[in-house]
Each structure stands twice: as C-alpha cells, then as structure tokens.
Amino acid sequence: MPDFEPVLLRRIEKKASPWLDAYRTDGGYRALEKALSSMTPAQVVDEVKNSGLRGRGGAGFPTGVKWTFLPKDHPGPIYLCVNADESEPCTFNNRILMEEDPHQVLEGILLASYATKASTAYIYLRYEYGKSLRHLQKAIDELHAANLLGQNILGKGFNLDVYLHRGAGAYICGEETGLIESLEGKRGWPRIKPPFPAVEGAFRKPTVVNNIETLACVTHVIDRGADWLKTIGIAPDPKNPRDAGSYGPKLYCISGHVDKPCCVELPLGISVRELVDKHGGGVWKGRKAKGCIPGGISMGIMTEKEFDTPLDFNGPGKVGCLGLGTAAVTIFDEQTSIVDVLYNICRFFAHESCGQCTPCREGTGWMYKIMERMRRGQGRLEDLQILDEVGKSIGIMPGTTICGLADGAGWPVKNAIAKFRGELEDWIRKGKKSEHRTRVGRMT
Amino acid sequence: MSLNDDLRKRIESYLPRYPSKQAVTLPALHLVHDEQRCVSREAVKEIADLLDLATAEVYDSMSFYEFFREEDAPLGKVRLWVCRSLACSLRGGEELLRHLCQKLAVKPGGTTADGKISVEFAECLGACEGAPAVMVDDEHKHNMNTEKLDEMVNELKK
Numbered sequence: 001m002p003d004f005e006p007v008l009l010r011r012i013e014k015k016a017s018p019w020l021d022a023y024r025t026d027g028g029y030r031a032l033e034k035a036l037s038s039m040t041p042a043q044v045v046d047e048v049k050n051s052g053l054r055g056r057g058g059a060g061f062p063t064g065v066k067w068t069f070l071p072k073d074h075p076g077p078i079y080l081c082v083n084a085d086e087s088e089p090c091t092f093n094n095r096i097l098m099e100e101d102p103h104q105v106l107e108g109i110l111l112a113s114y115a116t117k118a119s120t121a122y123i124y125l126r127y128e129y130g131k132s133l134r135h136l137q138k139a140i141d142e143l144h145a146a147n148l149l150g151q152n153i154l155g156k157g158f159n160l161d162v163y164l165h166r167g168a169g170a171y172i173c174g175e176e177t178g179l180i181e182s183l184e185g186k187r188g189w190p191r192i193k194p195p196f197p198a199v200e201g202a203f204r205k206p207t208v209v210n211n212i213e214t215l216a217c218v219t220h221v222i223d224r225g226a227d228w229l230k231t232i233g234i235a236p237d238p239k240n241p242r243d244a245g246s247y248g249p250k251l252y253c254i255s256g257h258v259d260k261p262c263c264v265e266l267p268l269g270i271s272v273r274e275l276v277d278k279h280g281g282g283v284w285k286g287r288k289a290k291g292c293i294p295g296g297i298s299m300g301i302m303t304e305k306e307f308d309t310p311l312d313f314n315g316p317g318k319v320g321c322l323g324l325g326t327a328a329v330t331i332f333d334e335q336t337s338i339v340d341v342l343y344n345i346c347r348f349f350a351h352e353s354c355g356q357c358t359p360c361r362e363g364t365g366w367m368y369k370i371m372e373r374m375r376r377g378q379g380r381l382e383d384l385q386i387l388d389e390v391g392k393s394i395g396i397m398p399g400t401t402i403c404g405l406a407d408g409a410g411w412p413v414k415n416a417i418a419k420f421r422g423e424l425e426d427w428i429r430k431g432k433k434s435e436h437r438t439r440v441g442r443m444t
Numbered sequence: 445m446s447l448n449d450d451l452r453k454r455i456e457s458y459l460p461r462y463p464s465k466q467a468v469t470l471p472a473l474h475l476v477h478d479e480q481r482c483v484s485r486e487a488v489k490e491i492a493d494l495l496d497l498a499t500a501e502v503y504d505s506m507s508f509y510e511f512f513r514e515e516d517a518p519l520g521k522v523r524l525w526v527c528r529s530l531a532c533s534l535r536g537g538e539e540l541l542r543h544l545c546q547k548l549a550v551k552p553g554g555t556t557a558d559g560k561i562s563v564e565f566a567e568c569l570g571a572c573e574g575a576p577a578v579m580v581d582d583e584h585k586h587n588m589n590t591e592k593l594d595e596m597v598n599e600l601k602k
Contacts, residue, residue, distance in 0.1 A: 089531065
C-alpha cells in the first residue's frame with residue numbers, strides 16, 4: 001500500500017505558515033467560497049451527512065446527522081460550541097491543529113456555522129493550550145480584517161462571530177453539556193439528557209457541539225466532496241445494519257514507551273502494532289510492549305496480543321475496550337507494572353470526577369484508594385472483586401450516572417482485572433511494592 | 445475596592461459576546477486571577493455586582509475549578525506545572541515533580557518563600573509527544589529532565 005498522503009496535516013508537515021495569506025495560497029477558504037456561492041445550508045448538511053463523517057472527539061456520532069437534529073425553521077439564535085477542551089489523557093492532536101494550522105479549523109467552523117445557521121461560535125479552549133489561544137486569536141483577527149468573519153461575509157449575507165472562551169483545567173468540561181454549563185458561567189456539571197443540546201443547549205437555545213478535528217475534516221469534505229471521504233478508511237460492516245463505517249483520515253497520537261512519540265495522520269483502521277512499529281519507532285530501549293491504552297485512558301486497556309486490532313470505530317470493542325475514543329495510543333513496556341498503570345488512571349478519575357453523581361464521586365475515590373493501598377504492598381485479594389464491582393456499577397451504561405466519565409473510569413479497571421488478573425493476584429500475594437512510589441503532597 | 449477601573453473595563457468588554465451576563469464569570473475570574481494572582485472574596489463580590497449575580501453564584505463556579513487561588517494562597521510570580529498523567533508518568537514525570545518539590549522545598553500547590561515560583565501537578569497537559577512535559581504559566585516545555593528543569597528554575601528565580 002502506498003504511503004497515505006496526509007490531508008489534515010498536509011500543511012503542517014510541510015511547515016507551512018499558519019497565517020491567512022499562506023493558507024489562502026494553499027487553497028484555503030476555497031471550500032467556504034464554494035459553499036457560500038453555490039450551496040444552501042441544507043446542501044452543506046447533506047454533503048457532510050453523505051460523507052459518513054463521524055465525530056472525532058470520542059463518541060463517533062455521525063456529524064451531519066447531529067446537525068439535522070436542530071429544530072427546523074428555528075427563529076434563532078443557534079449556537080455552535082467548538083469543543084477544544086481536549087483533556088482526555090494522552091491526547092494532543094487538536095492542539096497541533098490549532099497551533100499549526102488554525103485557519104483549517106476556522107474554515108470548518110465557518111462551514112459548520114453556515115450549515116447549521118449558527119450566528120455565534122464559541123471555541124471552548126482548555127486553559128493549558130496557551131499557544132493555541134494566541135494562534136487562534138490572531139487568525140480570527142486576520143479573518144475580520146479580510147471580511148471572512150463578522151457581518152456579510154464575502155458579500156454573501158452570512159454573519160458569524162467567533163469567540164474564544166478559556167477553560168480552567170477541568171476534564172469534565174469536555175463533556176458536551178458540562179462544556180455548555182461552564183460556558184454559561186456555572187460549574188461544569190453535565191446535564192441530564194434529553195433535552196439534547198440540539199434542542200436546548202447553550203443559553204437554552206439550539207446548539208451543536210463539535211470537536212476540532214471533526215471541524216477540520218468538514219473543511220475537506222466540502223472542498224473535495226462527500227465521495228472523497230469514502231475513499232479513505234473502512235466501509236460499514238455489511239452484516240451490521242447499524243454500522244456507519246469508519247471513513248476518513250484520523251490523527252493518531254502515539255506516546256508512552258515508544259522511541260518516537262508523535263501524532264500521525266492515517267486512514268481509520270490502522271492497527272496498534274503498525275502505529276508503534278512503523279510510526280512510533282518501535283517500543284523504546286529494545287523492549288517488548290506489555291499493553292497499551294488504545295484511545296485515551298477511558299477506553300480501557302489492550303494487551304500486546306491484541307495489538308493487531310484495527311483502530312476504527314468498531315475495532316477496540318471487539319477486544320473488550322470501550323471504543324476508538326480519541327485514538328490516542330499510549331504504550332507501556334513489559335517492565336511496567338499494571339498496578340502502576342492502573343493507579344495512575346484511577347488517580348486521574350478520582351481527581352476529575354465532578355462530584356455531581358454519588359456513584360462516580362465515591363466510586364472513583366474508592367478505586368483510587370484501593371490502588372494506592374495495593375501499590376504500597378497492602379492489597380488484598382478481595383480488592384479485585386471490589387474494584388470489579390465498582391467498575392461495573394458506575395456509569396451511563398449501568399444507569400447510575402448522568403455522563404460517561406464514570407464509564408470511562410470503570411473501563412480500564414474492568415479490563416485490567418479481566419486481562420491481567422494473574423499479574424494483579426501475584427502482586428497482592430507477594431505484597432509487592434511499587435518502584436515508583438513518589439507520593440508528593442496532596443494527590444487528589 | 446479590589447478591581448480598578450481598567451480591570452472593570454476589560455471585564456465589561458466581554459459582555460457583548462454573550463447573551464447572558466453570567467457567561468462572563470470565567471473570563472472575569474481569569475482576568476482578575478492573572479493580574480492579582482488570586483481572586484479575593486472582595487473581588488468575587490465585585491465581579492458578582494458587575495454581572496448582576498449573587499456573590500455565591502460566582503463563588504460556586506470559581507470553587508468548582510481548582511484552578512483559581514483564593515487570597516489565603518496567592519500564586520507566585522510564575523506558575524510551574526509538572527504533568528503527572530499516564531504518558532508523562534511512564535517517562536519520568538512523577539520523579540520530575542518530586543525533584544522539583546525537593547529542590548524548591550514546597551509541596552504541589554505551594555509557593556517558594558521568595559514568592560517567585562508556585563509548583564503544581566497537572567492532569568495531562570496534552571503535550572504527550574514531548575513527555576515528560578512541564579508548563580510555565582501557559583507555555584509547554586517538552587522533553588524535560590532534571591538538568592533542564594534545574595536550569596529553567598534557576599533562570600526563573602533570578
């Protein structure tokens with residue numbers, strides 16, 4: 001197979017200038033001009049719907065279909081909330097897009113706003129992305145000066161304002177209704193759905209929430225057409241009528257114990273093994289891998305034996321993981337204890353549970369405390385049973401929480417117990433202690 | 445008065461962006477926090493007055509984000525974050541955090557006696573290709589080690 005020609009990273013890999021003149025020279029805002037001069041908003045929606053593009057933020061919901069959930073002929077205003085809160089651990093692809101090619105993202109925002117008839121777009125950007133903030137703001141200023149933002153864009157009667165809204169370091173604000181609450185100036189507590197944001201979202205108005213990478217894809221879907229996207233990736237499984245397929249390019253992040261951690265663009269459906277060996281420079285220090293987290297830590301854990309699993313919207317589920325997630329793969333080598341990995345993951349969720357739903361607030365705390373004890377050499381065999389029970393009883397799937405944070409918190413725990421039980425039992429029986437016990441001050 | 449005229453004007457400049465005044469809560473907190481290195485109770489009250497909110501509404505939102513410091517623990521001149529999430533931990537992030545805390549004789553959340561550096565742990569900075577990573581205020585520094593960190597800290601302490 002010939003090497004894949006990058007699309008989203010095309011300009012970034014050439015180290016092209018992120019600013020407007022260079023972006024336009026490279027064909028930028030061609031898709032916007034095409035949409036504004038020859039397509040109705042409904043046609044833009046149809047194009048994205050027909051392309052099969054699915055959201056890149058984690059849930060994989062078809063983007064065009066999401067847009068059709070907005071009420072018809074609504075008097076407005078309608079809002080677009082751009083989810084740039086990329087805070088799933090081990091994920092950094094949105095950051096690269098915003099820092100290095102902000103106009104590609106902004107063109108997608110303009111197209112999505114035109115399609116959904118949104119008059120204001122808020123980019124909810126995590127605090128930790130200072131360079132993204134500055135680059136996006138400069139790009140927005142350039143657009144205003146060029147009549148590509150504001151009133152009567154390109155003389156076509158389309159109006160849009162784009163504002164950056166800076167987060168304050170809370171993972172939960174990446175959940176779409178947590179994001180909306182935070183945008184409104186409240187604590188980032190997710191809302192009970194329905195109503196879904198498309199019906200009642202930001203400021204109680206119809207709202208679409210889309211991820212940065214998704215919007216960058218929209219730019220190319222409009223530029224090159226729906227059929228183009230379908231030439232990349234994996235077609236729907238003919239035996240599964242509910243499968244929407246895994247079309248398009250994807251930005252995969254590779255980190256952890258590899259020689260060359262990086263972000264690489266490939267057609268959906270690449271395997272972990274190929275990512276590591278061909279793009280990540282192999283496992284570091286000439287070691288073997290023990291396993292990985294396949295798509296951000298909330299997607300669970302894959303063993304080395306499962307590394308041939310394709311990373312598309314269906315693959316990770318076949319080996320018991322939660323899903324594709326953010327397609328951020330973090331490798332841990334054979335010398336790493338699964339106890340250390342799990343401890344780190346449990347500590348994250350205990351720290352980031354928003355506290356609204358008791359099963360999540362308490363459950364993530366218990367799992368963290370059990371793991372803390374286990375890594376001190378004081379684990380008990382019955383702890384594994386407790387961990388498994390907690391993992392299975394918190395989340396949307398068991399019906400005990402409002403949002404999916406708890407599903408993501410439980411999944412790696414359940415996976416670890418199912419896939420690494422022998423190692424965990426051995427650790428507990430021998431009373432092993434972590435070699436990385438660097439407890440420094442307050443931890444959650 | 446905690447907020448001077450300039451700060452008030454900058455907060456008010458955000459009002460036209462949103463259909464509700466409450467939505468200016470986070471921008472206002474950031475503006476005050478950046479300048480005053482904490483958000484005092486007095487400042488919370490003044491923000492609430494500016495946005496037609498109850499003081500408790502602003503405080504409720506502010507306290508949800510551990511990000512904002514109150515007046516009993518203001519930030520030092522520079523806020524130095526060390527990432528402790530999985531990708532960084534696997535490449536020495538926690539050892540880096542311990543080293544920094546020992547060197548500066550502070551715990552995470554603490555500030556050096558000279559008021560120059562506040563140390564924090566971060567839950568994934570999103571800089572995993574450069575793990576272990578740290579962040580100086582809001583700028584990422586990739587591929588850190590103890591030597592580089594020492595050098596950076598010495599520079600910041602000048």
